[in-house]
Amino acid sequence: MTITDPEPVRILVVDDEDIVREPLLEAMSWVGYAADGARSVNEALHLLGQHQYHVLFCDLVMPDSDGFSLMEVVRARYPMLPVVVLTGHATVHLTQKAMRLGAQDFIIKPFSIRELPFIIERNLERVRLESQLREQQTEDLLFQTVQALTAAIEAKDPYTAGHSQQVAQLAVCFTQVLDMSDTDVFVLRLAGVTHDVGKIGIPESVLLKPGQLSANEWEIMKQHPVIGAEIVGQIIDLGYVAKVVRSHHERWDGTGYPDGLKGETIPFLSRILYISDAYDALTADRAYRKGMTHDQAMEIIRAQAGTHFDADLVDILEHRVLQALGPDWRTPGYVMPQLSRTTREAMSIQNPLALTE
Numbered sequence: 001m002t003i004t005d006p007e008p009v010r011i012l013v014v015d016d017e018d019i020v021r022e023p024l025l026e027a028m029s030w031v032g033y034a035a036d037g038a039r040s041v042n043e044a045l046h047l048l049g050q051h052q053y054h055v056l057f058c059d060l061v062m063p064d065s066d067g068f069s070l071m072e073v074v075r076a077r078y079p080m081l082p083v084v085v086l087t088g089h090a091t092v093h094l095t096q097k098a099m100r101l102g103a104q105d106f107i108i109k110p111f112s113i114r115e116l117p118f119i120i121e122r123n124l125e126r127v128r129l130e131s132q133l134r135e136q137q138t139e140d141l142l143f144q145t146v147q148a149l150t151a152a153i154e155a156k157d158p159y160t161a162g163h164s165q166q167v168a169q170l171a172v173c174f175t176q177v178l179d180m181s182d183t184d185v186f187v188l189r190l191a192g193v194t195h196d197v198g199k200i201g202i203p204e205s206v207l208l209k210p211g212q213l214s215a216n217e218w219e220i221m222k223q224h225p226v227i228g229a230e231i232v233g234q235i236i237d238l239g240y241v242a243k244v245v246r247s248h249h250e251r252w253d254g255t256g257y258p259d260g261l262k263g264e265t266i267p268f269l270s271r272i273l274y275i276s277d278a279y280d281a282l283t284a285d286r287a288y289r290k291g292m293t294h295d296q297a298m299e300i301i302r303a304q305a306g307t308h309f310d311a312d313l314v315d316i317l318e319h320r321v322l323q324a325l326g327p328d329w330r331t332p333g334y335v336m337p338q339l340s341r342t343t344r345e346a347m348s349i350q351n352p353l354a355l356t357e
């Protein structure tokens with residue numbers, strides 16, 4: 001949010017003294033801000049209901065009510081709106097009271113108009129940084145929650161240890177070579193690490209059975225995407241991730257589970273997850289067996305293109321994703337190379353799969 005954004009920064013100046021308010025408004029619009037003035041708290045509340053403001057300048061002493069009562073309402077209704085107090089007498093008591101009510105900045109009257117852009121920009125920047133920090137904290141919390149879930153299933157089923165991370169890594173690489181949106185990367189990364197979390201709800205007698213599952217046991221096992229989607233769906237903001245998890249065993253020809261979805265009715269991100277899951281399952285080394293070579297795995301996957309897997313994704317996996325990842329992608333501490341836009345464009349002669357569904 002700067003003065004160069006297409007939508008101008010909008011400022012509300014609340015001061016009953018024309019001699020203060022009018023020059024302020026004039027200076028603000030001269031610098032490029034959209035500025036409105038209010039003579040009283042009531043007028044200010046009316047304007048706040050009409051427009052979205054980015055900074056509020058507020059006098060403390062006004063005829064109908066004082067600036068403190070306006071700040072109280074602003075804090076309750078518009079907590080993200082920075083308040084700059086305009087005051088002629090800055091006592092410690094007044095400053096403390098204003099800060100308790102959410103004031104972030106103070107200007108002592110009289111002041112130089114030249115200070116205005118700095119005052120406005122520092123308040124806009126602080127709001128931007130605070131909101132960035134909040135988003136980061138929310139994202140960190142989400143990933144910690146998800147990691148706790150993954151750890152729970154890995155503790156129960158050693159087969160999945162490391163598998164979820166590797167599936168997420170492969171799946172995210174699809175989003176990079178296809179130049180998909182940041183939202184798709186976010187969703188697929190979370191869906192990748194949580195895709196088998198529903199196995200928490202599968203009895204160990206079925207989950208860890210060494211031999212073949214009976215028909216009845218297999219029906220129980222097939223519930224894991226449903227249970228996983230229910231668990232992931234409980235986490236705030238992860239509704240779409242839950243949808244992707246639910247469909248990670250659906251097959252292109254409709255023979256998958258749990259819903260028997262077919263072709264393009266299967267969410268695109270679930271199709272990516274399914275093929276990433278299969279490639280990792282075939283090629284990863286396990287305690288009890290060595291993983292297949294890349295060629296052996298691709299032979300199996302290629303044979304199922306158009307039946308189990310989306311045939312376009314088989315091509316993309318073979319010719320673009322694995323090249324982009326490089327041979328060491330399972331090494332602990334491996335960091336996926338960031339593809340430059342030019343590289344992505346070169347690898348993506350055409351991108352028929354830009355849509356997520």
Ligand SMILES: [Fe+2]
Pocket residue numbers: 195196224248249
């Ligand atoms: Fe699964």
